[in-house]
Ligand code: HEM
């Protein structure tokens with residue numbers, strides 16, 4: 001007699017999933033997250049651009065590591081690039097030339113790595129602006145803002161150590177710049193420089209050291225921060241723009257699986273494809289044309305990658321001040337810019353905390369601001385950007401001069417003045433533009449959209465037909481809050497006892513008035529105004 005097993009055997013996929021669930025608990029994990037809702041807006045893709053370009057950088061970086069020799073030993077070139085035959089150079093430089101001409105796909109991968117780095121940093125910059133201008137950094141996302149900020153700063157230094165690796169004349173000039181900056185630090189500068197370069201600059205240690213920092217230390221830290229960043233995005237849930245049915249307590253959008261996974265997968269390949277296409281078309285860092293580094297040489301038109309342009313500008317436009325104290329030279333012309341650089345960056349890091357302190361707003365925010373509805377913040381952002389951009393012009397002063405036939409001194413003075421005046425003008429102009437846009441919104445709410453249709457009335461008058469907005473549009477244009485500034489407490493309390501108001505409190509109230517006080521918003525249309533206008537008289 002034979003026995004038969006009547007139990008149905010589960011499909012192979014289910015069995016694998018069961019097996020994994022027993023060990024990793026994936027069912028409950030998936031149940032909690034697979035249907036997670038994400039809101040949709042084009043600007044939410046900027047974070048994805050950062051993520052995908054970072055992945056591309058790692059993939060191409062691993063390939064480069066297989067062929068790059070992080071060594072400063074001197075060798076004589078005998079590779080396939082004829083103009084360099086017999087030239088003396090470091091092994092690092094030679095291996096990068098070899099990657100470019102003798103390794104299969106090497107040049108493309110090198111160019112993808114470099115282009116992806118530029119796009120990664122540009123992506124972070126624009127993503128950060130998106131988060132800033134929409135107020136997405138407010139509670140509970142301040143820590144994630146800090147994680148992002150660290151990613152941005154570390155990204156800059158990873159890029160710097162990366163383009164220093166090939167040991168070509170351009171990168172060597174960049175490292176020399178850094179050495180000069182370090183030397184300007186009073187007392188400790190020389191020690192730090194000696195420690196970093198293993199003796200006198202350039203020595204023979206910095207390439208191997210930068211290599212470990214570039215391929216392991218910094219990307220390792222960044223990877224950890226990135227994972228934490230994304231976990232927090234998940235944990236807090238994504239913010240959304242105001243609209244009908246969208247509140248601080250819900251998220252309106254599509255589920256992670258399958259919609260977002262499909263979109264994200266496609267988007268990854270788009271980003272990869274675009275970067276690969278750029279890298280295949282546009283040469284970047286042609287080290288064979290630049291030549292190997294020699295400390296006694298520097299080429300004209302030397303430029304750092306764009307994200308270091310700001311720091312370069314600070315140094316280039318600063319007057320060459322130097323003072324002597326007790327036999328020690330203080331190179332203020334370098335030291336002051338080197339202090340301003342972290343200060344301008346730190347201003348980004350602490351902004352969320354400063355804003356919530358000034359406004360006294362400690363509530364959670366999951367609905368984004370339209371930049372025009374937060375004019376002071378928007379104006380600050382544009383002022384910061386203006387300072388940044390002006391300094392980038394300073395960083396390329398020689399190129400501006402040669403390309404546009406300008407005097408380099410005139411550019412330097414433009415940048416010096418522009419650094420102080422530009423942000424103030426930008427602040428004033430931006431705030432006014434925001435108020436103008438708010439007025440426009442109010443006008444649209446009360447009088448509808450200008451349709452462009454001109455009608456002639458029976459008595460001969462011409463009028464433009466205004467179409468009323470839909471309920472959705474009305475909601476979106478009126479959903480924002482218009483918070484009131486903090487007020488100073490009365491000088492005497494309810495018992496008639498004089499109250500002491502500290503200087504910090506006074507400052508805070510003053511700043512808060514600047515942020516939310518008079519002239520910072522156009523009062524929203526009220527329901528009464530709306531009804532009065534739409535109920536007949538005065539309605540077009
Ligand atoms: C390696 C670099 C970075 C990656 C891969 C990354 C990735 C992401 C992704 C995928 C999102 C969700 C989608 C989106 O809103 O775009 C996000 C949100 C966020 N990111 Fe980043 N980011 C990076 C750098 C930064 C930087 C430099 C900042 C700011 C200084 C920042 C601050 C934030 C904040 C506050 C959120 C939450 C936004 C919200 O819920 O609206 N991130 N990030």
Ligand code: HEM
Nearest residue numbers: 061062064065068110114117158159162163165215219285
């Ligand atoms: C945020 C991360 C990174 C950035 C911004 C970055 C940026 C760069 C840049 C701009 C260069 C110069 C490329 C050139 O024109 O020659 C470079 C070189 C290099 N990178 Fe990266 N990189 C990053 C991560 C990595 C990782 C994770 C690895 C390895 C696993 C890596 C390996 C290399 C190697 C070996 C070189 C020298 C070869 C060469 O210059 O072509 N990088 N990197």
